[in-house]
Amino acid sequence: MGIHFTTAVVPAERSGTDTDNAILIFGADTQDDIANLPLPVALHVQGNELGCFAPHGQMLGAPLRVSDAWIAAAAPTGDYGAQARVCVVLEPLPEEAGTAHVPVAEGVAEPGLASWVGDVIAGRYKMALRAVRVSTGDPLLVDAALHAPTRLPEWAEITHIP
Numbered sequence: 001m002g003i004h005f006t007t008a009v010v011p012a013e014r015s016g017t018d019t020d021n022a023i024l025i026f027g028a029d030t031q032d033d034i035a036n037l038p039l040p041v042a043l044h045v046q047g048n049e050l051g052c053f054a055p056h057g058q059m060l061g062a063p064l065r066v067s068d069a070w071i072a073a074a075a076p077t078g079d080y081g082a083q084a085r086v087c088v089v090l091e092p093l094p095e096e097a098g099t100a101h102v103p104v105a106e107g108v109a110e111p112g113l114a115s116w117v118g119d120v121i122a123g124r125y126k127m128a129l130r131a132v133r134v135s136t137g138d139p140l141l142v143d144a145a146l147h148a149p150t151r152l153p154e155w156a157e158i159t160h161i162p
Contacts, residue, residue, distance in 0.1 A: 002028065002029035002030075002033065003026065003027075003028050003029075003033055003036065003037060004025075004026070004027045004028065004029075004093060004114065004116075005024070005025060005026045005027070005064065006024075006025050006113055006114060006117060007022070007023065007024050007025075007050065007064065007066050007067070007070045008022075008023050008025065008070075008113055008117055008121070009021065009022060009023070009067075009069050009070055009073045010023060010121060014121070018077075019073070019077045020069070020072070020073040021073055021084075021085060022070050022071075022073035022074035022083075022084040022085070022134070023084060023085045023086070023087055023121075024040075024043070024050070024052070024064075024084055024085070024086045024087070024132075025086075025087045025088075025089065025117065025120055026038060026086075026087070026088050026089065027088075027089035027093045027116065027120070027125075028089070028092060028093065029092055029093060030092050031091070031092055033092075034088075034089075034090060034091075034092070037088050038052055038054075038060040038061060039054075039086075039088065039130075039150055039151070039152065039155045040052035040053055040054065040060055040086055040132055041053065041054060041055055041130075041132060041143075041145035041148035041149075041150070041155075042057075042132060042133055042135070042142055042143040042144070042145045042148075043074075043084055043086075043132050043133070043134045043135070044134070044135045044136070044139060044141070044142045045066065045071055045074070045134060045135070045136045045137075046063075046136070046137065046139065048065055048066055048067070048068070048071070049063035049064065049065060049066070050063060050064045050065075050066045050070075051063045051064075051139075051142075052064070053142055053143075053145070054150060055144065055145050055146055055147070055148050055150060056144055056146065057142050057144050070084075071136075074134040075134075081133060082133060082134040082135065082136065083131050083132060083133055083134055084131075084132055084134050085129060085130070085131055085132075086129070086130050086131075086132050087120060087127050087128075087129050088127060088128045088129075088152070088155075088156075089120060089125045089126070089127050090125070090126040090127055090128055090152075090159075091125055091126050093116050094116060123160055123162055124162055125160075125162065126159075126160065126161050126162065127159070127160045128152055128153065128155065128156035128158075128159055128160075129156060129157060129158040129159075129160060130155060130156055130157045130158075131157060133145075
């Protein structure tokens, strides 16, 4: 059994947007493990740690380390509030998940990412995606997201099928 997660920054020029994009990716080794992947509806940054939350502020797992670049990409810009794209890969990752690094040419700005991250960014997997608000600082500022869905397919704002 294996559940994988990572954060990454997709540069604006790669995504065709005006700003860099913060993403949080969850994947699994087997189809059975996919059912156990977290579906966060709120994210909170304190220092360089990212907490994932279910509705009503229930934390999902332990905090994840995030880079300053990820925090900057998730910050509010222009018409957009602070947010990140959460991606849940809906098919098993390759057996070698996590053993090789993604080439910089795949368009991801974070160093040392697993090779499968490039395939996620390129849209080569079936995925459920959701834009999730990101709060910072005081943990009492976590978006409670009281009415957000907590199961697939309702959780996904976008379902990508390659």
